[in-house]
Amino acid sequence: MKIAGIQMNVSLMEKEQNLNRVIEKMNETASQGANLTVFPECALTGYCFASLEEAIPYAEPIPGPSTQKLQQVCRELDHSIVIGMIELTEKKQGVYNAAVLITPEGVLGNYRKIHLPFLGVDRFATPGDREFDVYKHPQAIIGLNICYDSAFPESSRVMSLLGADLITLPTNWPSGAECMAEHGINMRAMENGIYYCAINRVGLERGFQFIGKSSICAPSGESLVRASGTDEEILYATIDPAIARNKRVDRVPDLHVIDRLADRRPEMYEKIIEPHGLHPPGRN
Secondary structure, eight states, X not given: OEEEEEEOOOOTTOHHHHHXXXXXXXXXXXXXXXXXXXXXXXXXXXXXXXXXXXXXXXXXXXXXXXXXXXXXXXXXXXXXXXXXXXXXXXTSSOEEEEEEEEETTEEEEEEEXXXXXXXXXXXXXXXXXXXXXXXXXXXEEEEEOOGXXXXXXXXXXXXXXXXXXXXXXXXXXXXXXXXXXXXXXXXXHHHHTOEEEEEOOEEEETXXXXXXXXXXXXXXXXXXXXXOSSSXXXXXXXXXXXXXXXXXXXXXXXXXXXXXXXXXXXXGOGXXXXXXXXXXXXXX
């Protein structure tokens, strides 16, 4: 399976312009033989909204006008995408920070960001209300996360246990997130034995500089491809789901063998799932 990632700038509150650029990039990656293209977080709208009231006019239901247009292009190109957008809540009084997996047949997966930093539209977004899940694409089993979710290893581990071959992470990493971009994604891939595709944006938006450094990592933790910190770029990598499904690593046959899923001790991890009672920054 050949996958692509689009590290790009995004224009705040310019949905039509962003959508047209997304479609342009879909045509380019499909012409290069990619089966799946991953775009950044909030790629259709921008991220640094000043209030919920400012963000709501740019939110849509899923499925909705933008996903229907993108699905039409996916059908024409026989192509699939993962893209970040702002989803309108069911009562139309709030928004989710969402990532959607679209195939030629329609919306295959819709994830609502669970871990919300006090930054950008996430300051006002409704926390995700669906458990982590995976989606059976014809060529791989795909999990969806968004940006800050990558800082919580439980997110990737749950999807790995559900059978993910590949986790896609549309993200908007700003200055300060260099460690996650440069090291954390490799660790998420290695500790779960999966492919990981983290696609960030570049550019300046309302004073926040986005740092690029998108990457696609192998189950070994190796970076298959990595982008710069400043430029718009297209990343390509070929992945083999069979490699991600074999968790056993024979470093020295019969002498050094590991399996990071089989070697777990869940009975020792109860503290992780206890309610914490801590107060998230900036939230009532």
